[in-house]
Amino acid sequence: MSHNLVQLRRHRGELRGDDNALQHLKRVMEERREITPADVAAVARATHQPEAAVFGVATYYGDLGTRRRGRTRVKVCKGTACFASCGDASVRWMEDALGLPVDGLSDDGEVSLETVYCLGLCHAGPSVAVEGRVYGGLTPALARSLAADLAHAPGLVPAEQTLPRFEAHGGPAIVLERLCLGIDATRLDAAVAHHAFEGLALALSQRTPSEIIAEVERSQLRGRGGAGFPTATKWKLAAGHASRAEEAFIVCNADEGDPGSYIDKHLMERDPFAVLEGVAIAGYAVGATKGFVYVRSEYPGAAPALRRAVEAARASGWLGARIRGSAFSFDIEVVEGAGSYVCGEETALLRSIEGLRGMVTARPPYPAENGLFGRPTVVNNVETLACLGWIARHGGDAYAALGVGKSRGTKVLSLNERFVRPGMYEVPFGVPLRQVLEGPGGGLREGRPIKAVQIGGPLGGVLPSSLLDAPVGFEELDAVGALLGHGGIVAWDDTVDARDIAEHLFEFCDAESCGKCFPCRIGGRRGLEIAKRLKQPRESAAVEADLALLADLGETMKLGSLCAHGGAIPIPIATLMQHFGDEMRGGAR
Ligand code: SF4
Ligand code: FES
Numbered sequence: 070m071s072h073n074l075v076q077l078r079r080h081r082g083e084l085r086g087d088d089n090a091l092q093h094l095k096r097v098m099e100e101r102r103e104i105t106p107a108d109v110a111a112v113a114r115a116t117h118q119p120e121a122a123v124f125g126v127a128t129y130y131g132d133l134g135t136r137r138r139g140r141t142r143v144k145v146c147k148g149t150a151c152f153a154s155c156g157d158a159s160v161r162w163m164e165d166a167l168g169l170p171v172d173g174l175s176d177d178g179e180v181s182l183e184t185v186y187c188l189g190l191c192h193a194g195p196s197v198a199v200e201g202r203v204y205g206g207l208t209p210a211l212a213r214s215l216a217a218d219l220a221h222a223p224g225l226v227p228a229e230q231t232l233p234r235f236e237a238h239g240g241p242a243i244v245l246e247r248l249c250l251g252i253d254a255t256r257l258d259a260a261v262a263h264h265a266f267e268g269l270a271l272a273l274s275q276r277t278p279s280e281i282i283a284e285v286e287r288s289q290l291r292g293r294g295g296a297g298f299p300t301a302t303k304w305k306l307a308a309g310h311a312s313r314a315e316e317a318f319i320v321c322n323a324d325e326g327d328p329g330s331y332i333d334k335h336l337m338e339r340d341p342f343a344v345l346e347g348v349a350i351a352g353y354a355v356g357a358t359k360g361f362v363y364v365r366s367e368y369p370g371a372a373p374a375l376r377r378a379v380e381a382a383r384a385s386g387w388l389g390a391r392i393r394g395s396a397f398s399f400d401i402e403v404v405e406g407a408g409s410y411v412c413g414e415e416t417a418l419l420r421s422i423e424g425l426r427g428m429v430t431a432r433p434p435y436p437a438e439n440g441l442f443g444r445p446t447v448v449n450n451v452e453t454l455a456c457l458g459w460i461a462r463h464g465g466d467a468y469a470a471l472g473v474g475k476s477r478g479t480k481v482l483s484l485n486e487r488f489v490r491p492g493m494y495e496v497p498f499g500v501p502l503r504q505v506l507e508g509p510g511g512g513l514r515e516g517r518p519i520k521a522v523q524i525g526g527p528l529g530g531v532l533p534s535s536l537l538d539a540p541v542g543f544e545e546l547d548a549v550g551a552l553l554g555h556g557g558i559v560a561w562d563d564t565v566d567a568r569d570i571a572e573h574l575f576e577f578c579d580a581e582s583c584g585k586c587f588p589c590r591i592g593g594r595r596g597l598e599i600a601k602r603l604k605q606p607r608e609s610a611a612v613e614a615d616l617a618l619l620a621d622l623g624e625t626m627k628l629g630s631l632c633a634h635g636g637a638i639p640i641p642i643a644t645l646m647q648h649f650g651d652e653m654r655g656g657a658r
Contacts, residue, residue: 075122079423082316082442088116089424090126094133095407102178103137116424129426129583131185131408132366139174139181141219143167144198145207147184148328149527149559150191150485152573155207159195160184162209166216180219186410186577187328189368191483191557192233192491193226201369203228205486229370233483234492235335238509243479243495244459244468247340254340255374257381265342266387268461269349273395276461281354282308285457287465289477294322294413294450295525295554295633297476297543303447304355307437310445311356317445319351320436321362321454323371324418326410327526328577330557332481332493333451337364337371340455341378342387345401347454349388350461352399355447360401362451363418365408372405379403410581414632415448417583428583429632450555452481473499476542476553484510485559496541503537506560517562521570521649525554527577528637530644531570550644552637567649571642572600578638589635592626596642603653612654616646 078084087093093112097104104127112127113120127133145163164170169182190196193205197215204215204225214224237249247254247263254260272281286301311317321344325333337344348360364372379401382388390398404422411417412427419441421427440446456478460468469477476498482505484491489511496505506512506519513519519534529552532539539549546553561570579593599615599622623639630636646653 072122075118075425078118079425080443082444084116084423084425085442088118090116090118090123091130091407091421091424093424094123094127095405098133098138102140104133104135122425125426126424129409129428130406131183133407136172137174137178137181138183139179141180141200142183143180143219144183144185144188146186146188146190146194146196146198147576148187148191148194149523149573149577150187150329150557151194151196152328153559153561153565154194154486156569159197159207159212162207162212163197163216165209166212185367185408186581187326187330187367188228189325189331189334190228190231191329191331191485191559193228193231194486198367198369203369205231232339233331233335234490235339236492236494236509238494238496238500238505243471243497244456245336245340245343245479245481245495246459247343248335249495254342255338255378257342257378257385260340260342264462265458266346268458269346269353269387270393272350272353272461273392273397278308278354278356281350281461284465285354285460288460288468289465289472289475290453290456290460290468291476291543292450293452293456293480293555295327295552297553300449300453303437303449304351306435307357307445307447308355310438314445316358317356318441318447319348319355319357319360320415320419320422320441320446320448321348321360321451322413322415322418322448323362323364323451324406324413325368325451325555326365326413327528327555327557329485329523329559330483330526330555332483332556334368334371335493336451336455337362337368338374341375342382343455343458344375344451345378345382345388347449347457348401349392349399350457351447351449351454353397357399357447360399361422361441362401362403363406363412363422364403365406365412367408372403375403409583411583411632411634414634417632418448419446426583428585431631452555471497473540473542474544476545480541480553480556482541482556482558487513487560487562489514498542499540499545501538501540502546505541506537506558513560513562517564519560520563520565521567522558522560523570523641524556524558525552526557527574528552528633528640529554531567531641531648532644533648550640550647552640566655567645567652568600568603568655571645571653572597572604574638574641575600578634582634586629586631586635588626588629589631589638592622592630592635593638596622596626596638603655606658608658609654616653620646
């Protein structure tokens with residue numbers, strides 16, 4: 070009953086403004102550091118929703134909860150890049166330094182310790198956050214220093230002082246030129262001096278919406294968030310529905326949850342106008358009335374940077390009513406999430422903007438027809454949108470001239486802290502992966518050999534060094550059992566044990582499952598148990614039985630999971646078995 074009522078209100082577009090339960094609960098948590106039954110009842114009254122629905126939201130997101138948290142919340146990163154830096158040692162360092170277990174609260178209620186999957190400082194891990202201030206380079210000594218003075222964090226380097234490098238591979242600049250050239254594109258005047266909003270101006274003054282869609286179709290741009298779906302196809306579908314709807318939306322998916330990826334974070338914080346311009350171009354092409362950018366809360370600098378950019382763009386007429394004298398009116402709202410990896414999946418993300426539990430919904434209907442508040446909605450990733458200004462200016466053919474096969478244009482790859490020169494590299498599709506990792510990336514620290522590389526986040530295949538000559542491309546990486554995903558690359562040197570990687574991945578799967586479907590909800594936990602057992606010395610028959618069970622489990626998760634979180638986790642596990650089979654059997658006697 071509760072569920073049906075909420076769905077009805079959602080379809081009527083009523084879960085906005087003061088009726089958004091998530092935003093109410095975030096404020097409660099901010100003020101009091103816990104959500105009590107009385108708070109749930111009060112929010113239910115304020116939002117005209119059943120208490121059960123509000124309780125569901127309060128207990129779903131990592132930032133919320135009915136358990137009390139400290140006035141100072143310390144969050145230590147357990148993401149894959151930080152795991153590659155130090156195993157899970159950084160968690161123990163913080164536990165020892167604070168004298169608190171994970172999820173513990175100090176006796177005076179002042180400090181609590183939590184874990185988090187990725188703070189976007191994968192180039193400088195291991196990382197930790199204290200009340201929205203993020204630090205990299207954690208060591209046991211620095212953990213003690215931090216615990217002794219949480220307010221000032223002596224000796225630790227704040228994230229804003231550890232800007233990652235952003236370079237174009239093989240030239241001074243490609244598509245994301247302001248970042249490649251090191252322009253301070255956070256200032257509107259500097260960004261505009263380097264072509265920001267030129268694509269939007271050209272679109273509004275010289276192109277019809279359908280001409281813009283045709284241009285994007287010629288560019289062969291595919292979604293950069295992971296799925297690689299053709300952007301123009303999605304737009305055409307949405308434009309058809311939008312033409313019959315009273316409102317339609319563009320949603321920028323800035324919930325870059327894959328540990329190891331920090332590309333969208335950098336774009337939002339260092340070139341926010343590129344993102345806003347892309348949202349506005351998409352809005353014009355599709356006939357949308359408003360844009361939203363949904364940013365993960367683990368990036369505390371991103372939402373403020375975007376909000377400042379929205380204000381500046383509004384003030385100079387690039388957003389708002391009748392943009393630059395055209396007939397097109399469009400505005401953008403920045404919404405911050407509350408700690409849930411699965412909200413990167415588009416249906417979960419839309420539910421989160423509506424203030425509901427960020428759980429996955431079966432498709433169809435697709436968001437293009439029935440999305441945010443039940444209206445036609447295009448969901449595009451940050452990097453996808455950031456390319457649109459360039460495509461509008463240079464034309465789709467120029468973009469499609471770069472690349473290989475069905476992967477046209479460029480892709481940014483982010484390299485983890487293990488590399489000699491970690492950072493982001495914009496490459497034309499088709500460049501062999503090894504060229505990037507060993508060229509600009511400089512190979513691994515201390516001259517150690519690359520043993521394993523995971524591409525595209527925790528759901529991507531794990532490749533041995535021998536397969537790194539594969540070209541960067543959707544199908545090209547797929548052919549070697551990997552996944553381009555969002556382009557995050559985490560490399561391990563020869564000291565890692567494949568069984569530790571398997572355990573880490575299942576732990577992530579288990580921790581971040583939204584719980585909607587059982588193959589993932591239960592499978593992640595069973596997989597974690599098996600992965601832990603594989604590390605124990607046992608009879609070889611027992612190990613083989615567990616490996617067979619793991620293969621069966623993978624098949625069930627692949628076939629039965631509703632979304633990629635459960636459905637794709639068997640991919641890295643299968644590649645670990647394929648390429649590191651002996652090591653996976655290492656516990657056998
Ligand atoms: S696969 Fe996992 S994350 Fe996806 S819907 Fe099912 S339970 Fe949720
Ligand atoms: S900052 Fe730890 S994995 Fe990204």
